[in-house]
Amino acid sequence: MKKLNRREFVKLAGLAGGYALWPPKLGVAGRDALWPQKLGVVGDIIEGITGFNPTKPSGALEPIPGVKFGMVIDLDRCIGCRRCSYACSRENNVPDIISPPYITLFETESVTGISGIYHPTETPGAGTTMMYTKLRKDKWYMPVQCNHCDDAPCVQVCPTGATYKAPDGIVMINYDKCIGCRYCMVACPYQARRFNWFHTGFTPKCRIRIEIH
Amino acid sequence: MKDAGNSALASMKKAHIAFYLILAILLVLITWGGYSWVRIMFIDGVGITGSSDLVPWGIYIVGFVFFVGTSAGASLVGLMIHGFGRKDYEPLGTRAILVGFLSLLAAVLFLMSDVGNPFRAVLLPAVLRNPTSMLVYTSITYVGFAALMLAELFFAVKITLKGGKGSHWDEKMAQVLAVGALLFALMVVHAPHGALFAFLKAREMWNTPLLPAHFVAVALASGIAVIIHITIVTSKITKKEIVSKETLSHMGGLLAFFLGITLFMDFFDYLVMSYSGKPGGLEIWHFLTTDFYFFFLINTIGMFSAMVILLFKRGRNITGLFIASNVTILAILSYRWNLIVVAQIPPLFPGTGNLYYTPTVPEVAVVVGIVALISFLYLVLTTVLPMEETVQEN
Numbered sequence: 035m036k037k038l039n040r041r042e043f044v045k046l047a048g049l050a051g052g053y054a055l056w057p058p059k060l061g062v063a064g065r066d067a068l069w070p071q072k073l074g075v076v077g078d079i080i081e082g083i084t085g086f087n088p089t090k091p092s093g094a095l096e097p098i099p100g101v102k103f104g105m106v107i108d109l110d111r112c113i114g115c116r117r118c119s120y121a122c123s124r125e126n127n128v129p130d131i132i133s134p135p136y137i138t139l140f141e142t143e144s145v146t147g148i149s150g151i152y153h154p155t156e157t158p159g160a161g162t163t164m165m166y167t168k169l170r171k172d173k174w175y176m177p178v179q180c181n182h183c184d185d186a187p188c189v190q191v192c193p194t195g196a197t198y199k200a201p202d203g204i205v206m207i208n209y210d211k212c213i214g215c216r217y218c219m220v221a222c223p224y225q226a227r228r229f230n231w232f233h234t235g236f237t238p239k240c241r242i243r244i245e246i247h
Numbered sequence: 248m249k250d251a252g253n254s255a256l257a258s259m260k261k262a263h264i265a266f267y268l269i270l271a272i273l274l275v276l277i278t279w280g281g282y283s284w285v286r287i288m289f290i291d292g293v294g295i296t297g298s299s300d301l302v303p304w305g306i307y308i309v310g311f312v313f314f315v316g317t318s319a320g321a322s323l324v325g326l327m328i329h330g331f332g333r334k335d336y337e338p339l340g341t342r343a344i345l346v347g348f349l350s351l352l353a354a355v356l357f358l359m360s361d362v363g364n365p366f367r368a369v370l371l372p373a374v375l376r377n378p379t380s381m382l383v384y385t386s387i388t389y390v391g392f393a394a395l396m397l398a399e400l401f402f403a404v405k406i407t408l409k410g411g412k413g414s415h416w417d418e419k420m421a422q423v424l425a426v427g428a429l430l431f432a433l434m435v436v437h438a439p440h441g442a443l444f445a446f447l448k449a450r451e452m453w454n455t456p457l458l459p460a461h462f463v464a465v466a467l468a469s470g471i472a473v474i475i476h477i478t479i480v481t482s483k484i485t486k487k488e489i490v491s492k493e494t495l496s497h498m499g500g501l502l503a504f505f506l507g508i509t510l511f512m513d514f515f516d517y518l519v520m521s522y523s524g525k526p527g528g529l530e531i532w533h534f535l536t537t538d539f540y541f542f543f544l545i546n547t548i549g550m551f552s553a554m555v556i557l558l559f560k561r562g563r564n565i566t567g568l569f570i571a572s573n574v575t576i577l578a579i580l581s582y583r584w585n586l587i588v589v590a591q592i593p594p595l596f597p598g599t600g601n602l603y604y605t606p607t608v609p610e611v612a613v614v615v616g617i618v619a620l621i622s623f624l625y626l627v628l629t630t631v632l633p634m635e636e637t638v639q640e641n
């Protein structure tokens with residue numbers, strides 16, 4: 035076996051050390067393991083001193099220049115199938131079992147009065163619930179999720195700046211900064227924040243852009 | 248004579264055994280709480296607490312707000328001694344600083360139990376990131392307040408060691424620190440805690456400019472109530488009068504005063520809430536008087552009856568003070584519960600049904616553990632540290 039020279043050794047040792055300190059990279063769906071990111075404060079300390087966080091995920095979090103996002107939901111076309119809700123829970127790493135789910139679907143008697151959260155136990159798309167038209171013809175459905183507010187209360191109160199307003203209009207979350215204080219949850223007027231109660235201890239949220247990237 | 252000596256020795260031994268027994272029990276509770284904390288943080292997740300997506304904050308925040316308040320209120324003793332020159336409060340000086348410091352510790356521990364990532368949260372005061380968040384400022388103030396109290400403690404102990412009369416410089420420092428600590432506690436630490444909640448415009452019960460002022464009044468009341476409670480219990484156990492009956496009675500008067508202010512604000516707060524007919528306010532009023540009427544009654548009737556007991560000179564005897572201080576502590580705990588929990592109960596969307604929050608066993612265990620921990624530290628520290636001269640033996 036080839037002997038390592040000093041330079042190579044230092045390089046390798048540096049890599050190994052860096053890997054040990056580096057919290058697992060942020061996946062699109064956030065992180066699952068419980069221990070590493072709770073102890074992954076190394077990046078925070080370095081950022082506190084230097085203003086630069088080497089553990090910060092790069093690339094995916096950068097806004098697209100010249101783009102301003104907006105979101106429209108056409109309530110006339112919503113059939114209350116809740117597939118958006120399930121897909122979103124998977125994507126954002128919040129359990130399906132929570133009630134109400136990340137995208138909350140309200141069922142209304144008419145176009146004006148909300149009669150309650152529509153949250154049947156069966157999974158959309160499974161067996162008979164696979165649907166392409168409204169199951170209950172006389173009802174209306176209104177999915178409510180994060181509105182990416184212009185003057186977002188959750189951004190205002192978040193102590194770490196984990197939740198922030200990106201230049202392209204999206205209210206983003208950086209999981210590497212979130213301490214899980216849930217201040218954003220009590221501040222949101224739409225109750226559009228959910229907490230990852232059983233895994234990461236973060237407060238995931240809709241980040242449209244990352245999903246588009 | 249010899250017999251008397253022997254029996255005194257025997258009772259001292261008994262007292263020692265009881266003391267160690269209490270410490271042992273507290274240690275068991277601390278272990279239980281610690282184990283539950285590890286379970287919540289690392290094994291099962293925060294999901295095993297009673298908090299949920301629609302009621303994100305629970306008893307940890309209740310405890311947090313209560314202890315921050317108590318910590319601020321306890322500084323009043325320092326102001327009495329050094330600001331108003333009430334030398335009769337002196338035997339309580341070190342104890343009050345300890346109560347303040349340990350309450351702050353409890354508050355921080357409650358916060359550390361509430362957040363999902365406590366190891367990252369401890370960096371909050373140092374790695375300041377979002378200047379528009381009140382939580383950043385409050386977390387910085389803990390460091391400042393803790394430092395102030397430690398400095399206060401240092402000079403109090405130094406003066407005690409010199410037989411109650413320190414050098415001119417020591418006395419001056421003690422004075423500046425005591426007055427500074429109270430102002431800091433109320434204006435910099437505790438009033439912003441009111442703002443922490445008052446800023447949240449989505450929550451009807453919190454979003455009132457009255458809240459910071461209300462927090463200050465409640466803080467003073469809870470601080471004095473805890474000090475009165477501790478003074479009476481310690482006097483009973485050690486069979487020594489720590490402060491004279493007059494001093495205790497004076498404290499009772501102060502407590503009545505702050506309870507009066509609190510009740511005054513409460514009355515108008517609830518009146519505006521129910522009278523103005525705003526849907527959010529009405530909903531809160533509905534929950535306060537139906538599902539949570541028990542806490543609402545303890546809060547209002549408790550504070551009122553404690554105030555009435557203390558308003559009369561005859562009520563400010565040891566029994567009256569003991570009852571009033573305990574009732575006040577219970578009433579304030581109920582108030583904090585209502586403030587934190589009931590505020591989150593009305594759903595922000597109509598028709599979403601009743602939300603609920605019930606603390607779970609591991610959650611309660613952590614609360615018990617934290618309270619046991621500060622009680623343990625209090626008992627040990629008051630034994631180890633030199634305390635000021637007590638008034639005299641009974």
Ligand code: SF4
Pocket residue numbers: 111112113114115116117118119139175177
């Ligand atoms: S619930 Fe409505 S918005 Fe969501 S996927 Fe179904 S049709 Fe689309």
Ligand code: SF4
Pocket residue numbers: 179180181182183186187188189205221222223224225226227239
């Ligand atoms: S989480 Fe709530 S407050 Fe924040 S941007 Fe979305 S809707 Fe607005």
Ligand code: SF4
Pocket residue numbers: 191192193194195196197207211212213214215216217218219236237
């Ligand atoms: S839970 Fe995370 S995102 Fe929400 S306010 Fe706290 S640190 Fe910010």
